[in-house]
Every structure is written in C-alpha cells, then in structure tokens.
Amino acid sequence: MKKSLFLILISFFTSISFGQVKYETFRSIKLDQNRDLKIQLPRNYEKNEDKTYPVIIVLDGDHLFEPVAGNVDYFSYWEDMPESIVVGVLQRKTREDDCRYDLASYLPEGKGAEFFEFIGQELLPYINETYRTAQLKMIVGHDYTSNFINYFLFKENPIFQAYINLSPELTPPMEERVFNVLSSAKSDVWYYLATATNDAENIKKNLIAVDEKLSTIENPEVNYFFDNFDESSHYTLVGRAIPKALETIFEMYRPISKKTYKEDILTLETSLYDYLVDVYNTTEKLYGFKRQIRVNDFIAVSTAIEKKELWEELEPLGKLAIKEHPETMLGYYYLGLGYEQLGEPKKAMRAYENGFLLNEIAFLTKDYMLEKVNKIKEDFGY
Template sequence: MKNALLLTILMLTTSIGWTQSKIIYEEFESVKLDQTRKLKIQLPRDYEENTEKNYPIVLVLDANYLFEPVAGNVDYFSYWEDMPESIVIGIMQGDDRYDDCGYDDITFFPEDRSADFFEFIGLELMPYVDQNFRTAQFVIAVGHDFSANYLNYFLFKDPPLFNGYICLSPDLAPLMDERLPERIPEINSKIYYYLGTGTDDIQDLMQISEELNEILSPLSSDNFEYYYDNFDGATHYSLVGRGIPSALEKIFQVYRPISKREFDEVLLKLDTPVHQYLVDKYSTIKELFGIDNDVRINDFIATGTAAEKLKQWESLKAIADMARKQYPDTVLGDYFLARYYEEMGQPKRAMRTYQGAYNKEEVDFITVDLMLDKAEKIKEDFGY
C-alpha cells in the first residue's frame, strides 16, 4: 500500500512537471568580465515539444530578486495567450550590481567594470542565447533602480539592443533626463518603454520618475510606445509586483486575443473591411515579435460576428475561407460560410454547408445541433 501511494505521488509529480516551465541554472564564463556569471533561465512550457517554434527573450537584471516575479508573470500571461511564450534569462548580480551598473563621474556613461558589463550583455550573453536557444528577434529587458537606469544605455547603441525596456523606479544617472529626449527621436526601430513608480516609493526616486514621465510622454509616437504607472500606496519594492504585470500587459496588448472591449469599441466601429483588421493584427504580431502565429479561434469568432453585425458579407466570406483553411476539422469556417450564402440569397448552398459540418468538431457557441437546426429551418422555409 505504501509503495502504491509513493508511485501515485511520483506519477502525479511527473505529470505536473510536464506542464510546467523548465528552469535551468548555468555558469557563464565571461571573457569581458574575466569571471563566471550565474544565469537563471526559464524555458516555455512547450519548448521541448514545439521544436519549430521560436520565442522572444525577457532579460532580467538583478535576477537575485527580480527573476521569480518576472518569470512567474511571463509564464502566467503566456498561458492565457496575453503575451507570447518567452524565454526568461536572469543575470544573478547580488552586490556586483553596483559595479555592473555604475557610470563615469564625468561622462555619466558606463566605464571600466560597467562598460565591461555592457559588452558582456551585448557581445557575449545575447549571442550565446541566440546560438543555444530558439529565439525570436524581440527582446525585453527588466531592471530596478540602478539596473533600471542602466537599461537606458542600450538605447544609445545603434540599433538599440533591446526592443522593450521595463524600468522600475530608475535611479537615473546625471544628464540621462536630457539625453533620452535627444536620443529617442533618432531611433528608427520600434521601441517599447515602460516606466513605473509608486506613491510610497523612495521620495527622490518617485520624483525622478515623475519628472522623467513629463519628459518622455510627449515623445510617444508610432516608433516609441511609452507607458507610465504611479501605483497608489506602492513602495520601492512592492511596486515591482504591480509594475511587471502592468508592463507586460501594455507592451503585448496587440498580441492579446480580441477582447469584448476591442470588439465593441474597435471592430463594431470599423469603416474598413473587418477581415483586413484580422489580417493586419496577425501581420503586426509577426512583424513586431517575430512570431508567425495561427489566428486564434476567439479572433475568428469575434471578427466573423462583427462582420455579420456590420453586414460586411464579403468580409465574412473572407473570414470563413481563412477559418476553413486553418481549422478544417471544426464547424467554424462552415458556419460563417453558410451565413454568407444565406445573406447572398443562396439558401440551398447554405443548407448543404450547414449539413456538411455534422461530423466536425464544435467551437464555442457553434454546435453541430445549431448547424443542423439552421439547415432544417432552411429546408422547411424553402420546401427542399
């Protein structure tokens, strides 16, 4: 009995492990730093199964305490498809953070050890990650106070090393507030920049963030997506727990499934073809994040329903054709195609399309019974 119980526990533990993200600990021999650096790496849940899939990178400085909140949120958001599954790379710094993220007293740019750390990230670590893991060409970096300021230096690299910057309560170097508004308009690539503080943050740092927000807000443009939060009651450390999910939600908003709000406030107000909105959404995802995703069933249903409400029948047919191609074993595309035939005055074709889906997989509200009921109603109405 005891052995049977142990076996059951082992099997349960193993099965749970299959569905969890994988954590890897590595020691990286850095030539630039002339020392070994410890890395903590979280791989996505399906990394070993989906061998053709590439993943964005989330690089975490101060990983001694930032890795877990970042990795946990990345895993949670990606599980619900609010962001792409991503590889999280954490650099363990500890007390080295002050040397790693320091700057020259005259130029206020990295010097000596901090310049070496800059090259370690750009010339050693990131190439190593790209060579040893399946990466998409989209990288977000996360930092807090000293390391948040340090992230800004990568904006002065041409092109910038990172696509996204999550700066939590940055302890800015002198002149950084003057240099950023000069540099940012010169950057030609798409940049996502998140700045977070709290009302109970260290007073000087909260003031720095508030003043920086006033400087960066006017710079928001098609190339510079800027976001800011000042969390009520958040301290210097508790703001991390609120800033990370807020930043990920904002940066990846275009990636998320179409929400009810997007349906009501965007789709139903379109004066352009609804199917083009769907095509553009996934083209943008591919362009920004380097990910060639299939269209979600949720997004087919949302755009198909919107096309019906707006009476965009040709757009509905285009959505039906895409859905039939992508999900041929489901009723999804057949339903919208049949609705198109109904509105085009082709009841017999609509009836046959509804009937043809009797042995296919149901999707959301589109059940086999619904399809057959619609076919039967057409049959009764037209005497077929």
C-alpha cells in the same frame, strides 16, 4: 517507507511540472571574470524541438529573477503570453560597477561600458547560439539597473524590443533621450514604466514628469505603458508591476478583449480583416511560430464588421476562417452573410448549405444554418 517514497515522487513530478531552472557560470572576456546566471527554460522545452522562444534578460537577477520567471511560467501556462526563456544576471557584488556611467556624458563608462558590451556582444549571442530563440527580446531592471537598460534603446538597431523599467533612478538627460528615441523609432518597441505612491520621493516625482512627456508620443511603432501603484513602495511595486507589464506587453498575444474591441477595433478606420491578419503575422514574426487564429478573434472582428456594415470584408474573412477552421461552419456562415447583404442570394444559399454539412461552433447550429437557407428560398422562390 511508503510515505517517504510518495513524498519523493511528489517532489519529482512537482519539479518537472515547472520551467527548468539552470545555474550557469559564464566566462566573460569583456569583463575578464566569471558571471553567474540563472536560466529558466519553458516547460517541455526538450520535447518541442522545432519551437523557438522569446528571451527575457533580467538584471538584478539575485532578487528579480524569481518574480519574473514565476510570472512568465504562470502566464504562459494559461496561454496569456508565449512560453519564454528567462535569463537572470546575478549582480549582488558587481551592481554598482556594472551600471557605472560618466558624470559628464551620462553614458556607460569603465566597468559600465564593459558590462554593456557583455550583455550585447557576449551574453545574448551565447543564449541565441545555445537555445532556440525567437526574434522578440526583452530586458528588465530595477532602479539603478532600470536606468541602465535604457542605454540599449540608443543603438541604431536595438537588440531588445521590450523594456520593463521598475522604478528607474534615471540620469538627468535620460528623459529627453528616451523621448527622442521613441519618437523616431521605426520598428515595434514596448516600453513599460512603473512607480508607486510610496516610492522614493525623488524617483516618483521624476517618473510622473517623465510619463507626462512620454505620453505625448504619437509614434504608432511605440507601445508605451505607465503605472503608479497605490500604496506600494519602491520594492513592493515589483510584485505588482511585473505581471502588469507582461499583461500589457503581450496583449496582442491574448484573445481580443472587450477593451480592445471597443477602443481599437470599433474605432479602426482601415480594414478590419487586415487588422486581424496583421496581428497574427506580427506575433508570428516576434514569437517565432505560427498560431491558429482563435474563434473568439474571428467573432470579435466579424461583429465589428456587421456593426459597421462593411459587408465586403466578410468574403475574405470567411475564406480565412475556412482555412483556419475547415471542419466548422464558421467560414461558410461569413461567406453566406456577406453575399446575402451584398445582394447575391444564390451564392449566399450555397454557402449556408455548405456550412450546414460541417461541425457546429460557437453560436452556429445546423438548425440556424438551415433556417438561413430556407429563408432565402422563401424570399426568392428557389
């Protein structure tokens, strides 16, 4: 009896530790039929009443929902992406009709056009009205449905900002259409494309050619990623592509990596301070909530500032660090270092002294700050 009770309790706590999965039936006027949905809400969704969440629409929800929802739950648990609402659309019996297109225009027709309107005019508005959603919307598809998700790119104001294309079986003009839309995009777009060495030969060959074309796009608003997975098939690539897509799309959400530092920050020709502020402003706009700037990110940017000797940028960086981490000596250290390098020793000494009174952090200790103060006093006779 005790063992049975223990197993029941374990099952209960296990079930509530993961994202909440709901099964809903949605009555569509556009399709004139019921559609089954799987919806995973973030952990503690009910408790975080003021928090909003990005939305990920998953076509082929019969087999794609679980790998997407599982990866989203795992990534967000480790804070590698924001917690998100995942909505799976089940299509096992309707897939071919849902994605039907005209053989002349290669645009949705009949049931395909109705399904397109169902997603944009019924499903997404319902999710927005029912749940607390942020601006960022993403859509995922595989082969036939992956071709379909690209139609949402062609709207004047696309309802999705991120597209995960898993081995899409593209219509003949799709390559050129996607290229033209991405080339002229005026707002942020994340576009992920994947194939594999053991993918269907016609799909693989076509997608490699598509990548060659899309790789030439120089639009700063477009974040394009491509993977050709070694030794994976048309179906097994899904398990590798989903985490890779989430990792690349949400790179801006994670702490600044060594790769980002070397390839993006050190090569930046504009303000490093503005870069840091813009990253967090953009993520706040997309994800719907304000995040404290990580100490790791302050250190990455300040290291680049020192390396490039852009000393005038340390003052605004220091003031920002004081605002974000007021209990630590980080901001006052940046102020002191900046003033010191710009030839203002008195202001530098005061900044170091103010920092000495606060909490140690990262590489900064009270002994180190005192050493900086004493060195200035010794050099200038204060």
